[in-house]
């Protein structure tokens with residue numbers, strides 16, 4: 001028997017005498033009934049989010065995904081470095097093929113941040129988000145832990161909100177991992193200095209850094225719509241693997257649809273349609289139009305698929 | 321006594337068409353240790369899932385601690401600890417972090433006392449030495465204990481335990497039984513499902529028997545076992561004299577088998593010691609004397625049939 005028994009919250013007296021192993025008479029003998037109603041705590045939703053985030057980050061899978069994302073800028077950096085013969089000379093003229101911003105990297109390591117985000121945004125970043133979002137509900141349902149969260153009782157709406165908030169936090173974290181890794185590799189392999197914008201003007205390195213931070217946040221926000229799609233799929237599936245596979249499959253399908261010119265009419269409604277608009281934030285002055293369209297589209301997806309996930313999850317029979 | 325759990329016409333038909341629970345009327349009195357018995361597939365877990373608001377009944381109603389489920393889950397469930405169809409754990413977290421995770425999901429749990437409550441719960445189920453081990457490295461019995469610990473993170477008014485001793489060693493089973501008695505002594509109502517009849521007989525005050533989704537019977541364990549009446553047994557080589565003297569003392573339905581005379585004891589007002597005194601005075605060599613309660617197992621088999629087949 002432990003003395004910690006007396007830590008029951010808010011006056012819920014544990015009428016616990018030292019009765020180890022003794023078969024006592026029921027109820028009548030005790031002075032207070034165990035487990036009287038306790039008040040709900042106002043900050044509790046934050047506590048659930050915190051627990052959710054911590055649990056997600058302690059999954060081996062999450063760490064592996066972040067590791068892969070951190071490796072992408074390293075690969076790009078090394079490839080560019082080898083390509084340019086290690087001289088770092090000012091031969092980085094325009095007209096180079098390949099992903100955006102790649103050609104400027106040799107002049108300024110900061111451009112590796114933009115190049116790495118441009119390279120990971122179409123596939124790697126959303127794939128990682130799809131895995132985490134797809135697993136969010138279905139993985140716990142499959143493992144059975146979902147039923148214990150629900151009888152705790154986490155509350156279905158709150159749990160879903162905490163899950164979505166966690167996936168959004170992961171979007172931001174994943175983007176930051178790419179950006180910070182790129183910044184470190186860029187600083188190690190290439191010179192740093194003033195930044196030439198797409199418009200041709202020059203801004204200070206500090207302002208360049210701020211632009212990079214702004215772009216990282218916008219890139220993370222670009223993933224919000226897809227995150228909601230993944231969460232919705234997760235409420236439908238009964239196994240985490242199936243949900244992850246479906247979510248990633250959906251991403252690839254939509255990316256392919258986006259490249260078919262005959263489907264022009266639907267392109268503006270596909271969630272990746274405006275993803276690359278983040279490069280407009282490298283103009284002088286900042287050009288917000290398409291970025292705003294992108295964020296609006298993400299909000300629309302989040303609202304539609306978030307509601308669908310809510311409708312499904314709050315009425316679902318939890319059998320696993 | 322007020323009812324802690326009450327169901328009326330509770331019915332669950334799964335999507336495949338399987339009728340798992342069929343018009344169940346169940347009343348669990350406050351302060352009882354309630355045994356929920358039934359063969360495999362008789363609908364015990366399905367009933368528990370409906371009690372906990374995890375699945376919606378097809379028809380009928382469930383009231384737990386005065387709240388209608390599943391509507392009242394947020395106010396009712398913080399006062400309920402549950403183990404449903406075995407434990408489910410985060411394999412990549414250790415025992416302590418698993419409990420902290422489930423505690424964080426409880427809206428009424430105070431994060432400042434979490435460490436102490438987690439430690440106390442681990443201590444209660446004897447898992448303190450394995451608290452830092454990853455749950456995926458736990459044995460079946462250790463997982464079961466951790467699941468129980470999760471149900472004991474807070475003082476509870478009701479504990480719902482679905483086969484709590486599943487996978488436990490004999491020592492563990494004894495501990496769980498004494499834990500259940502201890503909790504009951506504190507005023508917690510315990511609702512536990514089991515296949516182990518002697519377990520139910522040892523710890524439960526009340527029991528209900530299910531078969532194929534239907535409630536066969538329910539009541540106090542003493543009443544269920546042979547309608548509340550035990551059999552009086554005298555072991556003696558002088559069976560003839562014993563039978564005669566017992567009959568004079570008011571014992572009925574006498575039968576003699578080898579050195580054993582059994583019969584229904586007279587009404588409660590007669591002192592059993594008077595009967596032994598009469599036997600001794602009559603010169604009967606009494607080698608054994610006692611009232612044997614018919615076992616719950618006899619009652620159970622009589623109700624559900626010898627062939628313990630699962631419901632199709």
Ligand SMILES: Nc1ncnc2c1ncn2[C@@H]1O[C@H](COP(=O)(O)OP(=O)(O)OP(=O)(O)O)[C@@H](O)[C@H]1O
Pocket residue numbers: 319334335336338339340358359360361362363364365366367631632
């Ligand atoms: N998710 C489900 N979908 C369809 N049928 C189900 C589902 N879960 C259970 N059943 C069926 O419902 C019936 C009752 O099952 P339940 O799990 O409630 O039995 P139980 O009494 O808990 O059995 P056990 O003693 O083996 O744990 C069984 O016939 C089973 O096949």
Ligand SMILES: [Mg+2]
Pocket residue numbers: 364365366405482
């Ligand atoms: Mg069961």
